[in-house]
Amino acid sequence: MKSLLIYLKDYKKETILAPLFKMLEASFELLVPLVMAAVIDVGIARQDRPYIVKMCLVLIALGIIGLVCSITAQYFSAKAAAGFGTGVRHALFEHIQNFTFTEMDTIGSSTLITRMTSDINQAQSGVNLVLRLFLRSPFIVFGAMLMAFTVDVKAALIFVVVIPLLSVIVFGIMFITMPLYKKVQAHLDSVLLTTRENLAGARVIRAFNKEADERKRFESENQALTDAQKFVGRISGLMNPLTYIIVNGGIIALIYAGALRVQAGDLTQGEVVALINYMSQILVELVKLANLIITVTKAVACGNRIETVLKITPEMQNGEKEWNPTAILKGKGSVPAVEFSHVSLTYKDAAAESLTDLSFRVERGQTVGIIGGTGSGKSSLVNLIPRFYDATRGEVKIFGENIKDYDVESLRSHIGVVLQKAVLFKGTIGDNLRWGNENAAPEELEEALAVSQAKEFVDAKPGRLEFQIEQGGRNLSGGQKQRLTIARALVRRPDILILDDSASALDFATDAALRSAIRGMRDDLTVFIVSQRAASIQYADQIIVLEDGKIAGAGTHAELLAGCPAYQEIYYSQFPKEVASNG
Secondary structure (H helix, E strand, O other): OOOHHHHHHEEEHHHHHHHHHHHHHHHHHHHHHHEEEEHEEEEEHOOHHHHHHHHOOOHHHHHHHHHHHHHHHHHHHHHHHHHHHHHHHHHHHHHOOOOOHHHHHHHHHHHHHHHHHHHHHHHHHHHHHHHHOOHHHHHHHHHHHHHHHOOOOHHHHHHHHHHHHHHHHHHHHHHHHHHHHHHHHHHHHHHHHHHHHHHHHHHHHOOOOHHHHHHHHHHHHHHHHHHHHHHHHHHHOOOOHHHOOOOOOHHHHHHHHHHHHHHHHHOOOOOHHHHHHHHHHHHHHHHHHHHHHHHHHHHHHHHHHHHHHHHHOOOOOOOOOOOOOOHHHOOOOOOOOOOEEEEEEEOOOEEEEEEEEEEEEEEEEEEEEEEEOOOOHHHHHOOOOOOOOOOOEEEEEEEEEEEEEEHHHHHHHHHEEEEOOOOOOOOHHHHOOOOOOOOHHHHHHHHHHHHOOOOHHHHOOOOOHHOOHHHHOOOOHHHHHHHHHHHHHOOOOOOOEEEEEOOOOHHHHHHHHHHHHHOOOOOEEEEEOOOOHHHHHHHOOEEEEOOOEEEEEEEEEEHHHHHOHHHHHHHHOOOOOHHHHHH
């Protein structure tokens, strides 16, 4: 939590002024019992009405000044806390953006969402309360004890006994509950994960009639969260009754000792009332402090969770080399566009390799087809090219340079990637396309739509490029979403285009028209097509067949059909031999 306090550096003035005004308010509050004692011992005892009125005006003045100080402190503490929350939220979001797919897979999106929302809100509330009360409450407690000594030393010794006992209870409960609140937040992560899965997969759940099962699962995890909160709540709930018992015991002792000393003539009635008021002030402040500590305990637990994410260093180190089109063009013909040299990939915490000893070259302007069974490593292979993951062994080179030497942003700005799952964002069609190039001209957007075969259905939409897409593209069909994601990648005008099974929802005619249009774009465009369909990649310049993460064959369609059993199995499962021979 300590490292997060750096986000208060722009609010130094507020972090100083908020506690200062709170302590000013507390100082005026400590004077109230003395004024009350004077009213009783002087005004009432002597029946001096003008004196009573004068002291009442003093009490009103102290109240008004205290109110002004309190509002001022509230303003400064709220400003500092809101600024702190904003700073942490921005820093956390920016840090998460630097995570590789490995970190995202390991941590999980539900946990990160909890950190960004609930945890930061708790930490912000903690900062707000600390600035307002963390100095004020102890100041009142010890200030009341010192003021009690100015009234009567012997009676004030009761405060010396009461305050340490209260401190033991308050801080003891705090240390017990702090780790428990961490467990509560972990249970909250689980509930959030289940909720997200149910919302995202609502159609699948209903299609398989799993509503009752998911309801039971949610209730189970929600019950675990409830039980954890109840348990820590019971412990935290002990704070108020225990503090009340001790403080009320102190008040009883004060009344008893005060009565004896008043009878002996060592104390006045007003001084006894002042001592009881000071004890009551301590009670009120310790109740506030107890609630504050509960909130601060939650805030520290949440702050530590945020800190844990901020301390995670992405495993992928960024290179410094910028993409140099001039050097690339000079190397055309001699330097391959993409080269894999004995590349292997093992995902974090995985028991076995997903890719093993891959070696191949792809020349500039070539179209490469990648095919294989489910789980053969097709997506893993193409994910290495834009450096979504780093190879655990071997080298991946782009235009003769190790991919790790490139600046990631520069590298990806020249690679167009269309992932398996078509992801569109809420906004217009034009907004979604400009994710590829925010400065794209209208004619570039139209060209991308034409090549991706999306122009036909976009022309039919009201407003065309201004047509509003719902979140996740819910108001589009699967094929329409895929064509728009392809168009978005083409708007970038990439040097390398990766289509990761991104035409699976297209019919054969549209798929063929798409591949033909991409081939006619530019001679120097290097294209990787991942597909389960042999028809989609049979006209590629080079086809790589994967089996269990290894290259089972590489070559043209004719070469593989003649000598690669793995390719033959895939091809003839889709095209019967007699049809294939006639074709």
